[in-house]
Amino acid sequence: MVTEEKRQEILGKLKNAVIQYDEDTAKETSKEALEIGVNANDAIFNGLVSGMEEVGRLFEAQEYFVPELLMCADALYAGLDILKPHVKQLDLGVKGSVVIGTVEGDVHDIGKNIVKMMFDVAGFTVYDLGRDVPLDKFVEEQLRTDSDLVCLSAMMTTTMVGMKKVIDNLKAKNPNVKIMIGGAPVSQDIAEKWGADGYAKDANNALKDAINMISSLKKLKEEAEAKKNS
């Protein structure tokens, strides 16, 4: 067993590696963590992810900007690649998978990439369709992957209307799927009007809402199954 002191040192190093977007240190420290017997789950959540939370705070405070955020994410991914195979089970209370993309006609993908990053960090399986995604592609990908959640991003008022079409199609094909929408022109009002299950103004809130949605979805499923069995 590693001493508490050593464990804290490793976690601190991982956290700082992410904050200082230092991919090499993130890699080396992750290896070191495994060698000396720090639990991989612990290293991920109390090291890497805790660093990313601080990065989120720095971004909100405008000390960090998008490039820093992207580089911090790279450091985080570098550590995750090493630690993930050693995790017995990533347990966040929920395990979800999500399809995400920016809708057709819209190339604004900076915000979408940040939201995607948050899902990666939290251990979701993410199917990223990229930007300028033909509307039907969202439906196809959801059906193909049986994902719990579909996230749509749009940064323009003209492309935003494409979301409504996707929502209608998805709900027609699969009433259980949860849909979350976002991007600068989108609002809670619009989300409600168009029948989306969620809206979030930024990536942190997106993740919180997604976890709630998926938990409630899982509960519903369990209840339905319990009923069937009784």
Next chain:
Amino acid sequence: MTSRERVLKLFAGEKVDRLPCFSGMGNVTTEGLKKYGYKFAALHSNAKMMSDAAASTYRLFGFECGVVPFDLCVEAEALGCEINVYAHLEDILYPTIKKKLIHNEDEMDIVIPSDIANRGRVPLMKETIGVIKADIGNEVAIGTYVLGPFTLAGQIMELNDLLKLSFKKPDKVSKLLNTLADVIILVAKEYEKAGADYITVREMGATSDVLSPRVFKNLILPHLKKIFAELNVDSVLHICGKTNDIAAFMLESGAKAISVDQKNDIAETRKKIGKDALLFGNYDPYNILVAGTTEKVRETIRKCIDEGVSAVWPGCDIWPTVPPDNIKAMMDEVKNYRR
């Protein structure tokens, strides 16, 4: 005073009877498209149609300029990118880059094609500027735009990579921006020859929503300076999104005027840059001009003027679906309101 005189005198620092109401970015409206029965997707490749559509905002509403083109892909296309104009869709979608030119870091050493002025839609743009100039050039100033080097770099390579490299390998990025600045100068010179009265450089990729003021100053500003030093006609530097912390740098670029959007605190910027600097802005072209009531439009225009803009000018492209009553209310307010 004609609209043309008003705009040109403003740029020259001379006295004008009132603030002009114009733009350096796209301002086509669905009303204009209806007038001619044109489809948006068809405008981008036809000089007559592009010119008609651009001039229609002046013809219908008295908006005080004629600006072409409507998309941000001209320079990237001339460099070899493929674009998508969404001809198969009925909705108004803006053209995008379909195929990038640079796919990884090793491909960043690009060479400017010697015939850049004859590639892609550059010749079409020259023709279009000639057509619109002949059409309404006696009445209003004719504007066009180019991208800033960083925004252009984001069109020809993956933006995520560009952003990260701006930190990891600033020298490499600077070299690319330097080359792209040359491309922009070459294209802008062609537009000058074709008769453009003023040119806006759109560097929205470098907004403080994305990039820190420090990186803007160190990495991007030097290349903007080079561009503005070469331009002979009146010039504007436009950046949308957060700009409060870079407004002074924007002016330092050498642009005759700077243009900002609704996220800028105009009163604060005015204080920073002094009373004579030309500051254009900053009503929200969608949430106010399209989605607002006429009263809200009037109120916003008064606020812009009160806070100290030098011209009433939108934060970005005018959104085509603008209700005619709103744009009329805007023009009316600019004409009649006095600070």
